[in-house]
Each structure stands twice: as structure tokens, then as C-alpha cells.
Amino acid sequence: xxxxxxxxxxxxxxxxxxxxxxxxxxxxxxxxxxxxxxxxxxxxxxxxxxxxxxxxxxxxxxxxxxxxxxxxxxxxxxxxxxxxxxxxxxxxxxxxxxxxxxxxxxxxxxxxxxxxxxxxxxxxxxxxxxxxxxxxxxxxxxxxxxxxxxxxxxxxxxxxxxxxxxxxxxxxxxxxxxxxxxxxxxxxxxxxxxxxxxxxxxxxxxxxxxxxxxxxxxxxxxxxxxxxxxxxxxxxxxxxxxxxxxxxxxxxxxxxxxxxxxxxxxxxxxxxxxxx
Amino acid sequence: xxxxxxxxxxxxxxxxxxxxxxxxxxxxxxxxxxxxxxxxxxxxxxxxxxxxxxxxxxxxxxxxxxxxxxxxxxxxxxxxxxxxxxxxxxxxxxxxxxxxxxxxxxxxxxxxxxxxxxxxxxxxxxxxxxxxxxxxxxxxxxxxxxxxxxxxxxxxxxxxxxxxxxxxxxxxxxxxxxxxxxxxxxxxxxxxxxxxxxxxxxxxxxxxxxxxxxxxxxxxxxxxxxxxxxxxxxxxxxxxxxxxxxxxxxxxxxxxxxxxxxxxxxxxxxxxxxxxxxxxxx
Numbered sequence: 001x002x003x004x005x006x007x008x009x010x011x012x013x014x015x016x017x018x019x020x021x022x023x024x025x026x027x028x029x030x031x032x033x034x035x036x037x038x039x040x041x042x043x044x045x046x047x048x049x050x051x052x053x054x055x056x057x058x059x060x061x062x063x064x065x066x067x068x069x070x071x072x073x074x075x076x077x078x079x080x081x082x083x084x085x086x087x088x089x090x091x092x093x094x095x096x097x098x099x100x101x102x103x104x105x106x107x108x109x110x111x112x113x114x115x116x117x118x119x120x121x122x123x124x125x126x127x128x129x130x131x132x133x134x135x136x137x138x139x140x141x142x143x144x145x146x147x148x149x150x151x152x153x154x155x156x157x158x159x160x161x162x163x164x165x166x167x168x169x170x171x172x173x174x175x176x177x178x179x180x181x182x183x184x185x186x187x188x189x190x191x192x193x194x195x196x197x198x199x200x201x202x203x204x205x206x207x208x209x210x211x212x213x214x215x216x217x218x219x220x221x222x223x224x225x226x227x228x229x230x231x232x233x234x235x236x237x238x239x240x241x242x243x244x245x246x247x248x249x250x251x252x253x254x255x256x257x258x259x260x261x262x263x264x265x266x267x268x269x270x271x272x273x274x275x276x
Numbered sequence: 277x278x279x280x281x282x283x284x285x286x287x288x289x290x291x292x293x294x295x296x297x298x299x300x301x302x303x304x305x306x307x308x309x310x311x312x313x314x315x316x317x318x319x320x321x322x323x324x325x326x327x328x329x330x331x332x333x334x335x336x337x338x339x340x341x342x343x344x345x346x347x348x349x350x351x352x353x354x355x356x357x358x359x360x361x362x363x364x365x366x367x368x369x370x371x372x373x374x375x376x377x378x379x380x381x382x383x384x385x386x387x388x389x390x391x392x393x394x395x396x397x398x399x400x401x402x403x404x405x406x407x408x409x410x411x412x413x414x415x416x417x418x419x420x421x422x423x424x425x426x427x428x429x430x431x432x433x434x435x436x437x438x439x440x441x442x443x444x445x446x447x448x449x450x451x452x453x454x455x456x457x458x459x460x461x462x463x464x465x466x467x468x469x470x471x472x473x474x475x476x477x478x479x480x481x482x483x484x485x486x487x488x489x490x491x492x493x494x495x496x497x498x499x500x501x502x503x504x505x506x507x508x509x510x511x512x513x514x515x516x517x518x519x520x521x522x523x524x525x526x527x528x529x530x531x532x533x534x535x536x537x538x539x540x541x542x543x544x545x546x547x548x549x550x551x552x553x554x555x556x557x558x
Contacts, residue, residue, distance in 0.1 A: 018396035025389070066349065080349035204437070206451065213457040214437050221362055221461050228359035229390065232352045237398045240347030259393040266389055267363045270382070274367050274433075 014255060022258045029265040037276045040198060044191040045268045051187035052230050052264025056256045058180025059085050059234040062119065063170035066241045068162070072136050075163040075170060075243050077126050081235030082228065084122075085181060088174075089227050091118035092182015093189055097220065100190060107190055108183050115182020119174040123166055130165045138165030143246050148172060163243070173244030185227045188264070192219035192271055199275040222271045229267060230260045287486035290340055294411065297333020298380075301326045301418045305376040308425045317516040321523050323425025324504065326418060327468070328497035328527070334415030335475040335493040336486075341408035342476060346400070350480070353412060354473030358465055360386045360409075361416020366456075368417065369424070369433040376431070379417040387413030415472065423464035426501065426520055427508045428455045439511060453511070460507055467503055471496040488538040495535050498528035 026049075033045045062084055065076025077084060096111025130136055139156035140146065141163030146153060148169050157163050166174075196215035201208050237256040238249050304326035310319040338353045346353075364386055368379035387410035395405045425431050428439075439453035451457040455464075474496055479489040501524035509517045 013399060015396055015399050018392075018399075022393065022397045066347075080352055082349065082352035082355045086355070204451075210451055213452045213459075214454075217456050217459040217461065218366065220459065221456075221465065222366070224462070224465070225359040225362040228355040232348070232356040232359070233390070233394060233398065235348040235352050236346065236394045236400055239400075240349065255398050259397045262393055262397075263390060266386060267360070270363045270367050270386065274370065 019255070019258050022262045026258075026262050026265050029262070029269050033265075033269055033272060037272060040195055041272045041276055044195045044272060045265060047191035048188050048226070048268035048271075049261050049264050051184040051191070052226060052260045052268075053257055054184030054187065055085075055089065055181045055227060055230040056234045056237075056260025057253060058089075058177045058182075058184060059231055060238065060242065060250055060253050060256065061173040061177030061180065061245050062088065062242070063123075063166060063174050063244045064235075064238070064241050068241070069164075072130070072134055072164045073161045074241060075138070075140055075165060075167060076241060077122060077166070077174070080240070081238070082232055085231035085234075086228065087122065088115045088119040088178040089181040089185045089231065090224065091115055092178065093185035093220075093223055093227065096182065096186025097189055097216075100193060104190060108186050111186025112179040112183035115178035115180075115185070116175045117178070118182075119178030120171075123171045123174045127166045127171070136164045138167045139163045140167040140169070140243060140246070142243050142248065143169075147246050167244075169246050170244035173246075176245070181227075181231075184230075185223055188226055188268075189219050189223035191268075192222050195219075195272065196275060203275055218274070222267070226264055226267045226271075229263050233259050233263055290336060293333055293336045293490075297329050297336075298414070300329035301333070301422070302376055302380070304329060305418070305421060305425065305431065308429070308431070309373065311429050317429040317512045318519065320426055320429040320508065320512055320516050321505075321520040323422045323427075323431075324498075324501040324520055324524055326422035326425065327501060327504075328494055330415045330418040330422060331468070331472050331497040331500075332490060332493050334412060334419070334472045335489065337408050337411045337415065338473060339476045339480075339484075339489065340404050341402075341412075342480070344402045344404060346402065350477040351473045353408075354469045356390070356409065357412035357416040357472060358420070358469040359416075360390055360413040361418075362420055362461070362465055364413060365417040365420045365424075366433075368421070369431055369436055372432050376418070376421060379421055380414055383413040383417040384410050387411070412472075416468070419468040419472070420461070420464055423468065423500075423504050424455055424461070426504045427460055427464070427511055429512045429516070455511070458510075460511075463507065464504065467500040471500045483542055485538070485542055488535065488542055491531055491535040491538055495528060495531040498524050498531055502528060
């Protein structure tokens with residue numbers, strides 16, 4: 001059986017009933033938010049949910065290799081999802097946070113570019129180490145030809161491995177993943193920052209300048225927390241490793257979208273409850 | 277896919293560790309309320325002890341969860357624990373004296389929903405997942421609350437966001453010199469997240485023994501407590517901060533020497549696994 005004809009591993013099936021429960025839960029949480037804070041709170045929650053979905057979807061693109069990749073037996077970056085998402089996504093979040101004063105669009109794009117840049121550098125250095133340090137070529141085990149360049153992979157793949165190194169499609173996937181995850185993390189941060197800047201002065205009887213450190217810090221730590229929750233849930237979805245957008249496991253993304261939306265809505269609601 | 281690769285042989289059952297960690301951590305958090313009753317900061321160190329108790333329980337929960345091959349690495353469990361815990365903990369601090377109880381309930385609800393999402397929506401189907409993610413969220417919330425108490429002497433939202441700076445002998449309120457305003461919470465977050473995942477990550481394998489892993493957890497907890505106690509010099513008076521630091525150093529030295537002994541004990545044991553059969557024997 002060729003690698004292309006291989007069926008997705010067990011656990012790839014959808015669970016429609018649970019997806020339904022998830023969507024009902026999502027609507028319920030949005031309803032609760034509408035009840036307690038119909039204006040600013042609801043808008044922030046929707047932004048947070050979109051950010052969470054971007055993170056959950058984005059992580060699917062990132063070539064996560066895990067321990068087998070460290071031994072050159074599977075393609076991808078040789079570490080776990082939590083570390084990679086934290087590296088790429090949080091780099092984007094910090095980049096976006098610097099541009100927070102320049103408006104939503106500029107800041108979100110900056111966050112995306114920051115995350116994509118971080119992943120591009122990571123992917124390039126990973127390939128440097130694979131090729132010049134470990135002496136192994138880049139070859140995918142999941143497809144016959146690279147979907148972007150069309151280069152054939154089988155000749156370069158060592159027997160007994162699932163491929164190794166970082167093929168071009170994985171590299172591109174990593175950059176796209178960094179872009180989406182960085183933009184998503186920044187969006188969550190900006191939503192919470194705007195909400196806290198608007199509500200904390202009345203809550204704490206202080207001026208906006210005085211509460212700014214608290215607004216920035218609380219929004220930042222919440223964004224980091226939600227980022228990690230979404231990244232780890234996505235890691236559970238792909239059961240640890242993925243090669244990039246050409247991997248059969250990539251088709252599991254609808255499950256992750258539902259899970260990320262519910263998890264972000266839940267965490268976002270709690271974060272909004274602090275100030276309303 | 278969900279094959280349990282290791283079983284707990286002998287040792288203390290998980291439920292007993294759960295109960296001990298939960299109760300000890302709650303009691304320590306409430307003992308720190310003596311600060312408010314007596315109007316001093318001398319009881320801040322109880323926060324550090326709450327951290328150690330919560331981590332002790334949390335690392336064993338990670339062992340239970342990660343014994344099923346979840347495929348994402350042990351650190352991810354520590355990250356989701358604190359990611360969900362920090363959200364529950366910050367809202368709970370608004371409820372003054374009830375904060376630890378509210379953190380417990382809120383973290384349990386968040387953890388339960390995340391566990392449901394992981395198990396049913398994402399189709400992980402791991403029997404321990406629901407309970408483990410619930411426990412881990414509570415551990416994350418308690419650990420962060422413990423660090424907050426250790427560093428600022430209190431677990432209320434006002435105390436965590438308001439500090440004072442002294443300029444030329446004049447005491448002024450400042451939001452920047454505080455646990456949240458100064459973003460010390462980010463340091464506490466990672467101190468805890470690393471301390472909770474490291475012990476099982478370091479001790480896993482065929483030579484895993486429960487007492488050695490738990491001793492390493494206590495050691496990691498006290499090591500984090502040393503860092504947090506050093507940070508607490510900025511926010512609480514010198515005397516109480518020094519007491520926290522001394523307790524942390526003594527606790528760390530004791531647990532480290534114990535861990536060293538246990539490591540030597542376990543290293544002497546040899547597992548006769550014989551991966552390559554002897555073919556040369558005639």
C-alpha cells in the first residue's frame with residue numbers, strides 16, 4: 001500500500017453528537033454573555049472566539065515532528081505542539097502587542113507577520129541542522145510528490161522511516177500556521193485590552209493611564225492562557241504530530257474548530273466576567 | 277491508540293494523593309488569611325506551602341493522564357493546566373475570602389468542559405481525560421493563587437492589583453508595583469507550569485517509582501518557591517519575605533538530598549530486559 005492510499009489513523013472520525021453538544025454550548029455561552037454585557041462584552045467575546053479559531057486552525061499547518069523527528073525518523077520540527085505554538089504564536093502576540101496603539105488591523109497583521117517570521121526562521125534553521133548537521137535530506141512520507149514544487153519524495157526517503165527533514169510544503173505550512181496563530185493570539189489580546197481599558201477605570205476608580213499596566217498585564221496573561229489552551233486542544237486533535245497541510249490528519253480540522261470555539265468562548269466569558 | 281503503557285504498582289493510590297493535595301493546599305491558602313486577621317505579612321509563606329501541596333497532587337495527575345499514550349508530550353499537560361487555571365484564578369480573586377473555594381469550583385467547571393471537548397469532540401476517548409483535566413485546572417488555579425499569596429501576602433483582587441511606592445519617605449499608591457500590574461503573574465505562571473510537568477517528564481520510563489517522582493515534585497516546588505520568595509522582597513516587608521525565603525531554601529535542601537538518595541537507590545536496581553538475545557553461547 002502506498003503512503004498516499006494509507007487511511008487516516010484511528011481517531012480521525014467525527015462524533016456528530018458531541019459536535020452538536022459543543023455548538024449548543026457555544027450558543028449558550030454567547031447567550032450568557034449577551035445577557036450580562038450586550039455591547040462591549042459581546043463584541044469582545046466574538047473577537048476572542050475568532051482569535052481562538054484562528055489559533056486552532058493555524059496550528060494544523062505547523063509541521064510538528066515530536067520525538068521521532070529528533071531522531072530523523074519522521075518529518076517536521078523536532079518538538080511538541082505546545083512548545084512550537086508557544087514559540088511561534090507568542091512571538092506574534094508580542095509583536096502585535098507593540099503595535100496595539102496603531103489600530104486593530106495594523107496590530108493583527110503585525111502579529112501575524114511576527115508569528116510567520118518566527119516560524120520561517122525556525123523552519124529554516126531546522127532544515128540547516130537536518131541537512132548540514134545530521135546529513136539527512138528532506139523527504140515527506142505522506143505524499144508521492146510535493147504538492148507545491150512537484151518534486152518526487154520517494155527516492156530520498158530512507159527505508160523504515162516516515163520521511164525526514166522538512167520538505168518545502170511543510171516549510172510553507174509552518175509559515176502559514178505562524179501567520180494564523182500569531183494573528184489569532186493578537187486578536188484575543190487586543191479584544192481584552194480594549195475591554196479592560198474601557199471598564200477598569202470605573203471599576204477601580206482610577207484614571208485610564210493609572211490602570212494601563214493592569215489592563216496590559218491581565219489581557220496579556222489571559223491571551224497567553226487561552227493561546228495555550230487552544231494549542232494543546234489542537235495538539236490532542238492531531239494526536240501529537242503532523243507533517244503540514246498535505247498530511248491526512250489535516251482533514252480533522254472541523255473538530256478542532258468546534259473545540260477551539262467552545263474553549264475560547266468559555267475562557268473569554270470568564271475573562272469578561274472579571275470586569276462586568 | 278489509547279493503550280495504557282504503564283500501571284501504578286504499589287505506592288499510594290491516586291485518590292489519596294488527590295485528597296491530601298487538595299485539602300493541604302486549601303488549608304494553607306486559608307491559613308494565609310491570618311495576614312488579614314493579624315494585620316501583618318508574617319503568614320505569607322503559607323502560600324508557598326500551598327504551591328508545593330498543589331504541585332505534589334498535580335504531578336501525580338499528569339502521571340495518570342500521560343500513562344495513556346496521548347502523543348503530545350508531557351509538557352502540554354502542564355501548559356493546559358496553567359492556561360485554564362490562570363483564567364479561573366483571576367476571576368476567583370474578586371470574591372475576597374471565598375476566593376480559594378470559588379477558584380476550586382470555577383476551575384473544576386472549566387476543566388470539565390475542556391475534558392469533554394478533548395474526549396468527545398476531539399475523539400480522544402481516554403478514560404482518565406475528563407477527571408485529569410478537571411484536576412489539572414484546579415491545580416493550576418491553586419498554584420497561581422499560592423504564588424500570589426507568597427509574593428503579595430493576599431489573594432484578593434484589590435491587593436493583587438494595588439501596590440505602594442515610597443518616594444522621599446512619602447508612600448504613594450501605584451498600580452504598577454503589584455502582582456498583576458507588574459506582570460509577576462507571568463513569571464509565576466511559567467515557574468508553576470515547568471514545576472508541574474518536569475517531575476513526570478524526568479522520571480518516566482520502566483524505572484519509574486512513585487516516591488522518587490513525588491520527591492522531585494516537592495523539590496521543584498520549593499525551587500520555584502525560592503524564586504517567588506526572592507520576588508516577594510519587592511512587595512512585602514523584609515522580615516516576612518526573609519522567612520519565606522528561609523523556609524523555601526530549607527525545604528529545597530531537604531527534598532533535594534532526599535531525592536538524591538532515592539535516585540541512588542533506584543539507580544542500583546538493574547532491569548534484566550535483554551533486548552538482544554545471546555547467540556554466541558555454544
